[in-house]
Amino acid sequence: MTMPSWKKYVVPSALFLLCALAQAAAPDSSLAARLAAFDGWVASRMAMERMPGMTIGFTRGDVEWVQGYGYADLENQVPATAVSSYRLASVTKPMTAVAILQLVEQGKVDLDAPVQTYVPYFPVKPFPITVRLLLGHLAGIDAYRDHKTEQHFKEHKTTRESITVFEYFDLIAEPGTRYRYTSYGYNLLGAVIENATGESYGGYMQRHVWGPLGMTATMMDDPAAVIAHRVRGYGLEGRELKNSEFVDVSSRFSAGGTRSTVPDMLAFGKGIHDGKLLSPASLALMQESMVTRAGRLSDYGMGWETYPTGGRYVISHSGQQPETATYLFSFPSRKLTIAVASNLERVNTAAFAERLFEVVTGEAWELKPYIAHANAQLYGQLAKGLFDEGRAQLEKTGQPYTGDPAVTQLAFDQINLQALKQDDARAASLFIAAARHPAGGRVLLTAGSSMAARLRQAGFDLDQYANSGPLAFVRDYIVLSQAAPAGGTPRFDPAFEQAMLKLGASWDRTAAVAWPAQPSSVAQLSKQLETAFRDQLVYPDFMAEINELAQTSSGRGDSVQALALARLAVALYPLSDRAQALHGILLMSAGDSAASIAALRLALDRDPQGAASATALNNAAYRLKAGGAVAAGTALLQAAIQLHPDVANLHDTLGSFYVEQGLRAQAVQAYQQALRLDPAYPGADGARAVIARLNNAH
Structure with a gap:
């Protein structure tokens, strides 16, 4: 069978293998050229990071592209490919969350029931622990305490044995009051799945999550099993690569005990976008940040990190454990998923995913302007908050956070009085930081999304701000509001407006300055x-x-x-x-x-x-x-x-x-x-x- 020209195998000396699923469409010629240039960046970055191997890919609509770089096995010079099998680590968590929400839809699990309803052997704590709070890491369950023991198990553990590891830990906080990321909470969710269904966690996932999405390479990690294309894991000691310590991750079964490929990770993201596993209501619940009792966003929903970045709507999850580092990014409104997996521990896989996002979309991942005057730094903080919250809301829902003009005006009034006319700069900064949370009235979201909606209505392309950033976003709104009839459009404090116009003009002059691809010396740089x-x-x-x-x-x-x-x-x-x-x-x-x-x-x-x-x-x-x-x-x-x-x-x-x-x-x-x-x-x-x-x- 003759392969299409866009599929290619290059000998290991070039350090990559490109492969894609037969049913997926090829990237167009322009994107293919940008992806070819991406190869050089990856090679340079991998050399700098001392990475043995990596697989990365994306799916957008019907286009899918996956490529392996480097080696899945250094000792035997086995190239990393699209089908290389990596430990997923905590990228398992969003999959577990999907399973729980499926059971909620079926009436088999109640989000607000105590976990002992489904796991009766788990000791009762001073406060009730609900399934909902476990999904959002708000249940007061601690993470690893004795790292030298808990992160180095060599023996296989059953579900009951995995729960035994932490079941008598005291709660670190009353449930609902503190975010504490923990794999142990997700182990409890795995036990909920098993006891609510009568199936093993792996069995349920194969039948109801992985199987329906065609994720045939996804499985529980079993050190004794013969697994096709299993990668060998590595760590760095100084600058020297070493084989990873063997750790049996069955103790993290539903939190990080799986193994998969990048195409399967992409299939999971696409399945989420396409609504193949959950109802729209469950998907919305999963992708919404939870809130502590004090009214602060945790920036984690149900199995997903939810913080808006670069003014865009994105959910994601990372994974780190012996033998692996992974990341899964999902952009639901764009139907875009990016996944990356490496066989080097503790490497920053997000950097590769972010660069691939830029290649695929033509957008900067996140612009970071530096304001050179201390008294104007606060303005940059405010502009970023308004941009991130506001533009992401429009991308997520297409609508501002509220349609009530009085509520919107109140948000602008609060910004003007408590940030822009505040004599105490530290107090103003604290107000801005708090203004994105429900306890702070979601002021940044209210004002920022109103700004984005008015700019869009006036004919501005909101996508352009990916490459011009928060200063341009706020500056353009100020110009628009100054030209509007009096009282028709909420206005900022005049001193802030003047400062932002000056900052915007300076940014227009410097924003195009790029970091040199190959800095020759520090002096020249x-x-x-x-x-x-x-x-x-x-x-x-x-x-x-x-x-x-x-x-x-x-x-x-x-x-x-x-x-x-x-x-x-x-x-x-x-x-x-x-x-x-x-x-x-x-x-x-x-x-x-x-x-x-x-x-x-x-x-x-x-x-x-x-x-x-x-x-x-x-x-x-x-x-x-x-x-x-x-x-x-x-x-x-x-x-x-x-x-x-x-x-x-x-x-x-x-x-x-x-x-x-x-x-x-x-x-x-x-x-x-x-x-x-x-x-x-x-x-x-x-x-x-x-x-x-x-x-x-x-």
């Missing part, structure tokens, strides 16, 4: 960007690119270039917490502790919840350790504790770093301090177990 951005009010934020280049330089041992890039970041973006934090982290890696802490303090002052927050520095320390810089990671944790002395988790992480270095006494002290600060912090039980193990080792 500095000259190019500083010249382009000199005396401008706003210009593109290339912090992600600078950070990536700096981390790559640091990873290969070029600390001089890494620090030079960090200094460039601070020179271009002095008001950015990310720039100051990058400088601080790289100074710590270079051994300059005092300068590092000073830079981190600046970052913390820029944004207390940003790149120098306790969580961000904790994650940065783990990245240093993963790159082989355990000592630098330890020093960074010690600095983080100076900045955040009362955060138990930092002391806990420091304890784990000390354990890895054989410093038992220091490890015990760190864990004990974590427990003194918070005896019930999420890792408390694990800390007690480690302390007992270390004390018994003497």
Whole structure:
């Protein structure tokens, strides 16, 4: 049989294999050319990330494209292909959520019933745990506590044994009050499916979810089974690739215990778009963010992350576990799904999916303008909130959030009074952050979607703002509102309007400046960007690119270039917490502790919840350790504790770093301090177990 010209196999030296399902249409010639150019970007990115193999693809309407890059098995030089079989990890969760909602539609499960209705052996807790709250990670169920045990099971576990792992954990919060992402909650949902149907989880999924969508390569991960095209998993120790540790993921069965291919992931996304598995009402419920009792969005619906990005309506889910990293993006109103899977642990697969989105749609994933004046940074925050919430609402429903002019006017009045005429900049920023939540009246959604609807009515193409961004969106609305009859269109504060017109004009001059494809040197890069951005009010934020280049330089041992890039970041973006934090982290890696802490303090002052927050520095320390810089990671944790002395988790992480270095006494002290600060912090039980193990080792 002769293959169509758009299907091709290239020998492993070119590091890719293109394959697509026979019934899918081919990309048109223009898209095919862009996809060919995408190959070069992927090869460069994979080399930088030290990725062995990856498969990525999309489906839009009747067009489907899937391609493998690199190797599914390095040792035997087996290429990654469209049919390579990867662990799905947490991309399993939206599939489990679909199964639960099917059973709700059939009357076999009640979303608001206590979980013990279906899993009677699960211990009753001080507060009722409902199926609905489990779906949204709002049930108070904790995640892993003793990581050294719970994330390294070698033996197969039954459903009952999987529940036993965590069934006596205390709740971390009253259900409904706190979002806590946890695979254990989704294990309980798997048990609900089994007890409500009398079938095994895998059996039900094959008959009612995977099978109806033709997902023939999707199955429970079984280390003993012979599975066609199974990839071998890898991790990085420093810059050296190692075979992944074997972990039996049956303990995560309905939360992350499956294996599949990218075409099957795409089939699942298409099945969601086409309504093949659930009613429209259930689909809407699944894709709507849940809300805490305090009225805050969790940005997670039922099995899907729901945060609007770049002003577009998108749902997604990532997956990370030994042997794999996955991501599934769904754009329901566009009938577009993008899926990616890699056999390298902890790699940023989202970056590949985002780039493919740009190739397929011609839209920027997310524009990030940097505003160079502190007193105008608040305006950028407001513009982004209005754009993200407003344009996404129009893309999702085609209509503004409310048709009541009085409610819309009230939203504008609140923005004007509490953000734009507020003397306290921190209070204004907090108002804007809260204004997207129900407790804040959904002010940004109300005003932003009204703006989008009025622009569309006036003939503006809302799609254009993907490539011009929030500043252009707000600027165009201001121009439109100023030309409208008095009282007919809600207006912003005049000072804000004037500032936004100036910012918009500056953005028109700088937005087209692109990050160079092949920066030849830091000096040349500095000259190019500083010249382009000199005396401008706003210009593109290339912090992600600078950070990536700096981390790559640091990873290969070029600390001089890494620090030079960090200094460039601070020179271009002095008001950015990310720039100051990058400088601080790289100074710590270079051994300059005092300068590092000073830079981190600046970052913390820029944004207390940003790149120098306790969580961000904790994650940065783990990245240093993963790159082989355990000592630098330890020093960074010690600095983080100076900045955040009362955060138990930092002391806990420091304890784990000390354990890895054989410093038992220091490890015990760190864990004990974590427990003194918070005896019930999420890792408390694990800390007690480690302390007992270390004390018994003497």
